[in-house]
Amino acid sequence: LDQFVGKQLALLELERNEEVEQNTKLQEKYSVRELQNKGLCIAKLVLDCAHTGLYGRTICKFRSCQHGAPLPSHGFSNGDIVGIVVASDASREVVCSGVVSSVAQGNITLAFDESRATFDGDDGRIFNLVKLANDITYRRLKRTLEKLRKCREVRYNDLVEILFGTSSPTEVPILHPQQPLEFYNTSLDESQKEAVAFSLKQKELAVIHGPPGTGKTTTLVEVVLQCAKRGSKVLVCSPSNVAVDNLVERLSSTSLKVVRLGHPARLLPGIARHSLDAILARSDDFGIIGDIRKEIDSLMAAKSKSKDKSYQLYGKLGELRKELKDRERKAIGRILSNADVVLSTLTTASDDGPLKNLSESHFEVAVIDECSQALEVACWMALLRAPKCILAGDHHQLPPTIVSEAAAKGGLEVTLMERTLQRHGEAVVRMLVTQYRMHQLIMQWSSDRFYDGRLVADASVSTHLLRDLPGVEDNEDTSLPLLLIDTAGCDMVELDTPDDESKGNEGEADLVAVHVERLISSGVSASDIAVISPYNLQVELIRLRLSSRHPGLEVRSVDGFQGREKEAVVMSFVRSNDTGTVGFLAEDRRINVAVTRARRHLAVVCDSATMSRHDFLKSLVDYISEEGEVRSAREYSADLELCSSTLRPSSIRLKEAKKSASKSKKKPCQESTQKSQDVAKLKQPAKQKSGGAHYLKKPEGGANVQSPWEALVRNFADSADKQRSLPASMTAFERRTVHELAEKLGLIHISEGDGTERHIVLKKRTGQPPKSDLPSCSKEEKGSGKGASDGASGGTEACHSKAKATNTDKSKEDEPTVNGLTAPPPCFKTEETKNQPQRKKKQSEVKPTAARDGNANEEENFDELIAKVMVSDRTCGFERCNEKLHTALAGIGGPCPFCKRGFCFKHALPEVHGCGEEARTQARIAWHRSKGGTVAPSHVKPEKRAQVQKALDKRLAQMAESRKRQTKK
Structure with missing residues (x-):
């Protein structure tokens, strides 16, 4: 035990020093504005009002210096330690510190100890609030460890010895063997009932392991009810306010007398009436206590306005505060003694909190919920107040937050629940196995990875x-x-x-x-x-x-x-x-x-x-x-x-952008x-x-990854087949990929059919060489000039197709990419167009491609390629269509916003040239955004509707009268 206490004190000191160091660095490194952006400071506040609170503390409410303005976004919450800094002080020295008691949209309230009650803030000065390291929690944890050293001399040494492994847990009979346990909640499942019965049987220690959605809180409520039924006083604690409030909300609907410790502003609105402050306000003693507080407030107001700083005034204040403390202590003691269940956070259960008004032997059972989220030292604040403890939680969920990496590695992150399960195993634990939250498929991965596959989804949620x-x-x-x-x-x-x-x-x-x-x-x-x-x-x-x-x-x-x-x-x-x-x-x-x-x-x-x-x-x-x-x-x-x-x-x-050499090589x-x-x-x-x-996944080094359709096309090119039809179920993107690859491999690729029956047919040319002999448009060949001098039409057309797809757009940023390669437009000319009769070209147009001389100038070849691209850019992008385009239809800005290609009027609609799927998707999005094109019905007042209806009836009567056949005279 002494070794454990010594190690924990050293680790706490590491954690404390790291927290202070980080806080100091932030204060020194950043300006007030930067600290405010990080949520660590609230600037330009003035004191709105002040009064005396519980235990004689001074409660000060601060608001923005601009009256009525909301506070800026910040990270302050109840219980945080806050320093007060005068805004005009360049050194940013903290004049006093307090604890956040409540936070609202337009103000923040701090509680100061009586030693700071002379804080003079109502003189119009502007203040900044800065978040400080939490020294109060550290001091409480340290006192708890010092108290644990003396635990061998107190009556609860059995629990301490079991938790440190020097003895084993024991059981006690809870009922006569012939008398079954009667549950308050009859809808508990078998694992929950077993956990309740096990917790009641254990004399010193029980652990309830509750995976997500298994009803751990429901089980704990039943345990508390059963303990109270047997006359035990129960202390229920948790590291978080949310968990405590959930238990208070459940227990408040029972007949138990429930008291929630903590400031009412931190509690949910529905349970504030169970707070100690609210119960105290309803007690008979509150009248006298309220009168004393008012007298203290009036003296404080008089002191701030008067220049008289006589010792007589301070003496009067001291006497009133002493009387207030005595009366509050007695009133609080009576309220807590009469309660069946007292609930609080772990730090509030320390000896300097409200529980100091009770004897050390008052509670028989201590229940700690979410035990796996709390530091073990914090758990001992509650454990030292009862001879029996029931731990509940899930050590496979979030651990306690620790700032110091050295402290975490040293063992501070090991929780009491983990250590207990490692030491005693299944002898002290019962696990809840039926979960009531998740769909079966959502649950199963977590069950297999963390809970040995033992979780079962209830039928009400499984599907x-x-x-x-x-x-x-x-x-x-x-x-x-x-x-x-x-x-x-x-x-x-x-x-x-x-x-x-x-x-x-x-x-x-x-x-x-x-x-x-x-x-x-x-x-x-x-x-x-x-x-x-x-x-x-x-x-x-x-x-x-x-x-x-x-x-x-x-x-x-x-x-x-x-x-x-x-x-x-x-x-x-x-x-x-x-x-x-x-x-x-x-x-x-x-x-x-x-x-x-x-x-x-x-x-x-x-x-x-x-x-x-x-x-x-x-x-x-x-x-x-x-x-x-x-x-x-x-x-x-x-x-x-x-x-x-x-x-x-x-x-x-953001970090400054750095140029990467590897990017320039792409x-x-x-x-x-x-x-x-x-x-x-x-x-x-x-x-x-x-x-x-x-x-x-983007491949290493920019290597291309074959899709199934690419493999199918290459397989056809290598086979002896002359023709192959691809299925009509291909998407527009997959059709693009196939068209591009077929063009590269020198295959004939034709789209046949209409609507849902549209599909691609691949054919081979007569005497086509294997694809390995075809020229390629790789980076290396472009650099060395290979392939450009080859007379094979396949290589020429493949290069032509790539150039055309590349140059039609103004910016490469607008092109889709797959595996790092740019996808071509869905519609472009196939090699079949070469066999169609061509019109006679003018002198200004480029001549047909002839067999190039091996010594041709590379620059002239490039100019010729550019000229061909410009010609093709003024031609309809639909396959087998040679219609010339007007300026308004060509290229980007043309009729198709999806493939960015120009088409003639005949093929301008996306559904005609192959972008129908994209058009339908865009139309669906627009339809959803317009809420289906509906117009919300206008609401007409009843009297207005009656007037309109009357006018309509009158008009209809006139029209009916005019249609009557007139009798001949």
């Missing part, structure tokens, strides 16, 4: 999907439990931020925004969707794109979403780089938390090439690829064109247009087969 929700459409998005949107090979790299900054990926942020919009347009409520990312910068990027349009949508970090759940969860993994660096995504437990937040739909946006460098992340990508659906980011290109990708937080800092068609912020410029067809990461 539920978004489409089962009321008002939600049944479509390709709402019928999927698992979706992987793969950005590999799509140039959606992460932002190049400094190493000490958070990471972001604007391309993924745009994809997330598009997918969320599609879910909402399908009828899913924004409040049922959560967007989660491990990085705070990515959270900000996504909020900029979505929060203003959908206020009910939650966008949070993984750490801020533990314990929560949503019907649909969209995850952005951010990391996309050539080195395969995944950062703290390598923390397996963080990924487990993120995946298990979803109930009906989980969408993961990531770069599979980067994720696959890490075995654990690769297992997730592989699982979704097998059990769910994989879509390339290119399938969202049409939506991304309409999505703004330039929104950035004002505080973002072919022009392989060069990236920009980073992920320019992904909206991708012109790839939206409809593409979801083939997964294996063909989207």
